[in-house]
Amino acid sequence: METQNELKKNYSWEQVGFDETTGYPFGNDLFYECQFCRQLIQAYPDKADRDKAFECSCKNLIIDADAGRIFISKPNSTKLYKRISR
């Protein structure tokens, strides 16, 4: 798995809007960025990683890929980005 810094510099990113009242977008090329700890968390991790728990270091973002659930404590302090290309 790529480190946070590799992710940020190896790809182009486009911010995507989301509405937490209708559900969080889910996809392999979508990453949530916590505005508190600035960690990027993949919305739908690669298959090999799917049994792991994904959360940012301050636990604002928690992604349970197995169950297909995304928990965000502070959606207003979270940004969603689409990974465009290498």
Ligand SMILES: [Zn+2]
């Ligand atoms: Zn965080």
